[in-house]
Amino acid sequence: MIRLENVSYTYMSGGPFEKKALDDVSLHINEGEFIGVIGHTGSGKSTMIQLLNGLLKPESGKVIIDGTDLSEKGVNIRDIRFKVGLCMQYPEYQLFEETVLKDICFGPLNMGLFQKEAEERAKFAANMTGLPEELLDKSPFDLSGGQKRRAAIAGILAMEPKVLILDEPTAGLDPAGRDEILFKIRDMHKRMKLTVLLVSHSMEDVAKLADRILVLNSGRVEMFGTPSEVFAQSARLREIGLNVPQITMVADRLRAAGADIPEGIYTVGDCYRILLPMLKR
Numbered sequence: 001m002i003r004l005e006n007v008s009y010t011y012m013s014g015g016p017f018e019k020k021a022l023d024d025v026s027l028h029i030n031e032g033e034f035i036g037v038i039g040h041t042g043s044g045k046s047t048m049i050q051l052l053n054g055l056l057k058p059e060s061g062k063v064i065i066d067g068t069d070l071s072e073k074g075v076n077i078r079d080i081r082f083k084v085g086l087c088m089q090y091p092e093y094q095l096f097e098e099t100v101l102k103d104i105c106f107g108p109l110n111m112g113l114f115q116k117e118a119e120e121r122a123k124f125a126a127n128m129t130g131l132p133e134e135l136l137d138k139s140p141f142d143l144s145g146g147q148k149r150r151a152a153i154a155g156i157l158a159m160e161p162k163v164l165i166l167d168e169p170t171a172g173l174d175p176a177g178r179d180e181i182l183f184k185i186r187d188m189h190k191r192m193k194l195t196v197l198l199v200s201h202s203m204e205d206v207a208k209l210a211d212r213i214l215v216l217n218s219g220r221v222e223m224f225g226t227p228s229e230v231f232a233q234s235a236r237l238r239e240i241g242l243n244v245p246q247i248t249m250v251a252d253r254l255r256a257a258g259a260d261i262p263e264g265i266y267t268v269g270d271c272y273r274i275l276l277p278m279l280k281r
């Protein structure tokens with residue numbers, strides 16, 4: 001579904017403030033995968049995802065989406081934007097219509113759908129994100145933080161993308177709001193068979209949801225593997241300024257204290273299954 005081949009990107013190239021944000025990134029993501037993208041601030045996460053829907057163009061290398069090389073002549077970037085839905089960080093700043101419904105319909109109408117179909121899709125999308133229908137006639141500015149986030153995500157879902165990319169969708173929400181949104185994202189991934197890229201600061205969230213985790217460090221791919229493979233390298237993760245899930249930390253400390261616990265533990269369930277027989281002994 002997504003292929004990056006030796007992709008590099010530099011901001012303000014040639015100027016005194018030149019900044020290489022991505023450096024020779026190559027990776028494949030399969031259709032239907034749930035990918036967690038993590039990395040320290042400034043590691044290139046937002047840059048990478050903007051390359052995936054054509055908002056940014058690579059300085060070198062190829063971005064291939066669903067078989068289409070975005071750099072080829074005649075490729076309609078508009079179509080790519082509909083296929084790869086990108087929910088930017090703090091999307092609530094992009095809500096601007098009089099009502100929530102109109103806001104969610106904006107994308108589908110922009111795609112050329114008729115009002116009725118756009119509204120049907122908007123209602124379905126609102127439902128998927130857990131936004132109550134009675135809020136659809138309100139002004140987006142009357143919504144709570146979590147509701148605004150849902151409205152923004154619904155606006156993207158209503159375009160029926162194949163890939164849904166979310167840049168820190170839970171940033172700034174309280175823990176309850178955060179869990180609800182993550183739960184809904186998991187739901188959408190399953191029910192709509194979406195390929196999902198979730199950019200997150202939180203190892204706990206990513207560990208719970210992702211099939212594979214992409215770790216970026218200074219614009220390069222540091223690791224790309226299953227949660228267990230990635231969290232087995234907890235020392236390296238800490239070196240590059242990232243946390244590991246709390247349960248991985250517990251397992252690491254028990255191992256350091258002499259307990260026979262394998263690397264790559266990241267769920268409470270796994271730790272429990274390993275500890276229980278040891279405790280019985």
Ligand SMILES: Nc1ncnc2c1ncn2[C@@H]1O[C@H](COP(=O)(O)OP(=O)(O)O)[C@@H](O)[C@H]1O
Nearest residue numbers: 011019021039040041042043044045046047048
């Ligand atoms: N518009 C921009 N102009 C100049 N430099 C930028 C711009 N956006 C990002 N950068 C720089 O590029 C690097 C990668 O940034 P970004 O992709 O936003 O990382 P992340 O999302 O992981 O925090 C950082 O060093 C950042 O300062």
Ligand SMILES: [Mg+2]
Nearest residue numbers: 045046047089
């Ligand atoms: Mg970012």
